[in-house]
Amino acid sequence: MATYRSVFDAAELRAQLNDAGINTKFMASIWKYVLQNPGCELGEIPDLPSSAYRLLRTKFKPFTSTVHSVFHSTDGVTTKLLIKLQNGAFVEAVIMTYDTRLGKYGGKPRLGGPRSTLCISSQVGCKMGCKFCATGTMGFKNNLTSGEIVEQLVHASLLTNIRNVVFMWHHFDTISCHVVSENDDDDGIYLLMGMGEPLNNYTALVEAIRVMTGSPFQLSPKRITVSTVGIIHAINKLHSDLPGLNLAVSLHAPVQEIRCQIMPSARAFPLEKLMTALQTYQKNSQQKIFIEYIMLDGMNDEEQHAHQLGKLLETFQVGCRCRGGNKCGLWRLDRAFLVVNLIPFNPIGSSSQFRTSSDQKVSDFQKILRGTYNIRTTVRKQMGQDISGACGQLVVNLPDKRTRDLTDIEDLRI
Known part of the structure; x- marks a missing residue:
């Protein structure tokens, strides 16, 4: 055929x-x-x-993929699309609708209305093998073509008007986190994600986003967020290839040892080098960086971990916002352009070795980051759990003999 x-x-x-x-x-x-x-x-x-x-x-x-099934959550705001590709594999994309009027700016209700965000898959499965993630249990099957990535936007657009698009690393599937902008007239950024590590499919990702930001889609780059486990060499060239995007980094631990325990791929991306790459990206792009942090009971959610994270992020700098732009040569700490998202853990099965942090621990963690280190910190709202669309739950439960084993750490490019 x-x-x-x-x-x-x-x-x-x-x-x-x-x-x-x-x-x-x-x-x-x-x-x-x-x-x-x-x-x-x-x-x-x-x-x-x-x-x-x-x-x-x-x-x-016109399309090489088809919408196989559509699932609607009981909360009324989450829709999951099961999409069949030309090669017979399946990926999932998720639409979430958030009413910006539910948020606040400066303690006052915000203007706006319903906004739909699409979480897009970039791979079938994932190579990263994170221990808290359902998608990682699939193994890696194949990269999507740029056309298959764009088609997810087209399929979703037939159901609702998509305002924001997010390519996020595999375990934040349909968690909504509305981050208030510094500008009153801005609708904010929504963080969601699909399957796969976007920066491991770099060429197709760049090509797809260029299509989405061009005619006839005309999505604003500031409405697009790319999330990553921390592929350093790709982060180093992302701004020059796709200026204006938001970057979200799946950190999940304030020290390298813990990070490697829960994210085996972290051994290829040392925390010190990753922080340097992020600081350079932030300085060059002047865009927000979102730090994703999944809360695992007894693993990374203690007060000492909050202080370690706060001290790690204290080093971030962005250019001053004076009229002269960066020409004045002055730099200042401004952690309003750094946002930490605390993510409640979703058990991905009875065999999971992790437990969900208590609400009190999450609250205490947030208070330390906010109060002691003045870091903007949000807690993600859980949505779509009843359709396996919540954090850590995105996995296609269909047999596929073409699944490859997880990549050995030696095969990951640094």
């Missing part, structure tokens, strides 16, 4: 059009028509050169 490429696979479509001598300006009009007519055939797109129709019919499809 012939294998077709997604029409949203920008690099392949551009290359094929160039080879056929067709102007690539038609790419945006092709995408716009498919968005407006999701059940169309590519031959129905108007005003294309005749050679373009032949090319599209033989090489591409």
